[in-house]
Amino acid sequence: MTEIATVVAAVTERIIERSREGRTAYLDQIARARDHGVDRSRMGCGNLAHGFAASGEDKAVIRAGGAMNIGIVTAYNDMLSAHQPYHRYPEQMKLFAREVGATAQVAGAVPAMCDGVTQGQAGMELSLFSRDTIAMSTAIGLSHGMFEGAALLGICDKIVPGLLMGALRFGHLPTVLVPAGPMPSGLANKEKQRVRQLYAEGKVGRAELLEAESASYHGAGTCTFYGTANSNQMMMEVMGLHVPGAAFVNPGTRLRTELTRAATQRVAAIGWDGNDYRPLGHCVDEKAIVNAVVGLLATGGSTNHAIHIPAIARAAGIVIDWEDIDRLSAVVPLIARVYPNGSGDVNHFQAAGGMAYVIRTLIDHGLLHADILTIAEGGLEAYARDPLLVDDGLTWVDGPAEPLDRTMLRPVSDPFLPDGGMRLVQGNLGRATMKTSAVDPERWTIEAPARVFTDQDAVLEAFKAGTLTGDLVLVMRFQGPRANGMPELHKLTTPLGILQDRGFRVALVTDGRMSGASGKVPAAIHVSPEALAGGPLARVQDGDLIRVSGDRGTLDVLVDAETWAARVDASPPPAPIGTGRELFAFMRHGADEAERGASAMLAAGGL
Numbered sequence: 001m002t003e004i005a006t007v008v009a010a011v012t013e014r015i016i017e018r019s020r021e022g023r024t025a026y027l028d029q030i031a032r033a034r035d036h037g038v039d040r041s042r043m044g045c046g047n048l049a050h051g052f053a054a055s056g057e058d059k060a061v062i063r064a065g066g067a068m069n070i071g072i073v074t075a076y077n078d079m080l081s082a083h084q085p086y087h088r089y090p091e092q093m094k095l096f097a098r099e100v101g102a103t104a105q106v107a108g109a110v111p112a113m114c115d116g117v118t119q120g121q122a123g124m125e126l127s128l129f130s131r132d133t134i135a136m137s138t139a140i141g142l143s144h145g146m147f148e149g150a151a152l153l154g155i156c157d158k159i160v161p162g163l164l165m166g167a168l169r170f171g172h173l174p175t176v177l178v179p180a181g182p183m184p185s186g187l188a189n190k191e192k193q194r195v196r197q198l199y200a201e202g203k204v205g206r207a208e209l210l211e212a213e214s215a216s217y218h219g220a221g222t223c224t225f226y227g228t229a230n231s232n233q234m235m236m237e238v239m240g241l242h243v244p245g246a247a248f249v250n251p252g253t254r255l256r257t258e259l260t261r262a263a264t265q266r267v268a269a270i271g272w273d274g275n276d277y278r279p280l281g282h283c284v285d286e287k288a289i290v291n292a293v294v295g296l297l298a299t300g301g302s303t304n305h306a307i308h309i310p311a312i313a314r315a316a317g318i319v320i321d322w323e324d325i326d327r328l329s330a331v332v333p334l335i336a337r338v339y340p341n342g343s344g345d346v347n348h349f350q351a352a353g354g355m356a357y358v359i360r361t362l363i364d365h366g367l368l369h370a371d372i373l374t375i376a377e378g379g380l381e382a383y384a385r386d387p388l389l390v391d392d393g394l395t396w397v398d399g400p401a402e403p404l405d406r407t408m409l410r411p412v413s414d415p416f417l418p419d420g421g422m423r424l425v426q427g428n429l430g431r432a433t434m435k436t437s438a439v440d441p442e443r444w445t446i447e448a449p450a451r452v453f454t455d456q457d458a459v460l461e462a463f464k465a466g467t468l469t470g471d472l473v474l475v476m477r478f479q480g481p482r483a484n485g486m487p488e489l490h491k492l493t494t495p496l497g498i499l500q501d502r503g504f505r506v507a508l509v510t511d512g513r514m515s516g517a518s519g520k521v522p523a524a525i526h527v528s529p530e531a532l533a534g535g536p537l538a539r540v541q542d543g544d545l546i547r548v549s550g551d552r553g554t555l556d557v558l559v560d561a562e563t564w565a566a567r568v569d570a571s572p573p574p575a576p577i578g579t580g581r582e583l584f585a586f587m588r589h590g591a592d593e594a595e596r597g598a599s600a601m602l603a604a605g606g607l
């Protein structure tokens with residue numbers, strides 16, 4: 001076993017050991033749910049009649065029992081370009097289910113927030129907690145007990161984590177994630193960012209900016225940068241929860257339709273009444289969770305998963321922490337450069353070899369657990385293959401043995417960077433996540449005076465007024481889950497990027513989050529404990545010298561001990577109200593730390 005594979009095995013073992021009690025309890029619970037839980041065979045006639053009353057041509061089959069009824073949980077809405085294609089999926093999937101003697105019904109819908117629409121707006125303060133709302137909504141749908149399998153329609157940031165967290169509480173059900181794919185490439189992301197910087201400097205007007213944005217986000221499908229949504233798609237491949245190669249095929253194509261058919265019919269083939277039962281709770285085990293982290297590190301995925309993966313893991317009785325991620329990051333090389341970590345987008349990534357190539361090279365070097373229980377036959381090896389249209393449907397062929405574009409993809413033996421670049425940085429300011437893969441190594445360590453803010457708009461105003469300039473560490477505090485719901489602070493990327501381009505040494509330190517699409521500026525994010533929970537960020541003052549170091553893994557304020565001891569916490573801003581934020585106060589009050597998933601739902605549920 002190679003040295004790097006030894007580390008992956010050791011981290012996996014450490015997680016298995018730490019999770020033993022919780023995982024055993026979880027597996028017992030889903031076994032009980034299978035044997036004694038609510039499902040069609042144990043429901044009363046009245047319950048059943050209500051369940052199939054409006055099922056039309058499927059009524060006789062559902063009423064008779066004996067064939068799988070698939071519960072579809074859909075996150076369709078027109079706000080997310082990525083989810084708009086789901087509009088017709090349930091009708092298609094009912095047809096596909098009938099083709100194999102099964103049935104499908106929409107068990108329920110879940111809310112889905114577009115972080116792009118809410119970025120920089122008040123709605124972003126609901127974003128993180130929309131994940132748990134989605135988990136609870138998924139449970140509401142599946143709680144009808146009418147189903148022997150589930151199909152989850154969701155792609156974007158909080159939606160896949162939320163769907164999985166909810167469905168894992170019904171882990172006795174075989175379950176598939178059904179994606180819809182990325183929109184075709186429009187205006188290049190780097191050009192979009194260039195126009196944004198010109199606008200921020202007053203060099204172009206709103207008309208030009210809107211034109212650029214509209215040319216970038218121009219149609220149905222997932223946005224083409226490698227943010228949290230596309231990191232989700234990568235994770236579902238390395239966890240084996242899609243049909244192989246479903247992640248990055250564009251919507252509205254015949255191949256996409258055939259992949260949806262294959263997903264629907266695969267669920268029907270892995271139920272408990274057959275001889276190949278593959279329940280979700282067995283698929284999502286410690287090895288699958290480690291695969292998700294390895295895939296994230298190897299492809300330079302979204303920092304939001306430093307919060308979501310621990311939350312998903314907890315829903316399956318598994319405990320993973322930032323130390324695990326840091327240890328894996330030290331040995332998992334960066335083998336993909338997709339915007340913001342490079343120039344190309346996910347369509348270019350797919351054309352360069354995509355997930356089939358990534359999984360091939362990672363398995364070959366012992367960095368992925370190939371022996372996980374996947375929804376497809378053949379374990380993870382099946383996911384090093386690409387779907388191909390043939391006359392009577394689909395087949396799968398081996399992915400490329402070498403990258404087809406070495407500016408986008410590299411083998412593990414010749415990576416872009418020797419490590420995955422998502423580091424734990426810690427010191428007298430707390431513990432934080434720092435993504436170095438998108439940052440010039442020259443800027444992995446920044447030491448500069450603090451400029452302290454609690455509001456994004458105030459930062460943008462100071463930048464516009466020319467008073468935010470020079471070498472600086474921007475401290476954005478009271479942005480944690482308990483303060484205001486831990487919004488993404490992606491709007492800060494533009495002014496900080498401009499200061500950096502002007503040659504200043506800048507960094508961001510915050511108890512908030514960044515977008516998966518944030519890059520280039522060094523940032524220590526998710527600082528825990530957060531300022532509102534007594535974290536040291538509350539005591540930082542303008543002018544304090546702060547050192548953030550991805551090289552050394554440190555996060556410190558350089559103030560003498562006596563001065564620091566005399567400091568008192570700054571007063572927090574008032575509790576957020578308006579745009580529905582007051583409805584989420586109970587989630588803010590109960591949220592636990594980012595490292596454990598920042599979830600009031602999991603904390604209150606004793607998970």
Ligand SMILES: O=C(O)[C@H](O)[C@@H](O)[C@H](O)[C@H](O)COP(=O)(O)O
Binds near residue numbers: 227304488
């Ligand atoms: O984590 C993410 O990937 C982001 O939340 C992403 O989903 C969000 O939509 C970005 O804000 C889009 O980027 P722009 O805001 O730059 O368009």
Ligand code: SF4
Binds near residue numbers: 079080221222223227
């Ligand atoms: S990737 Fe982000 S911006 Fe694009 S549709 Fe999904 S949530 Fe919205």
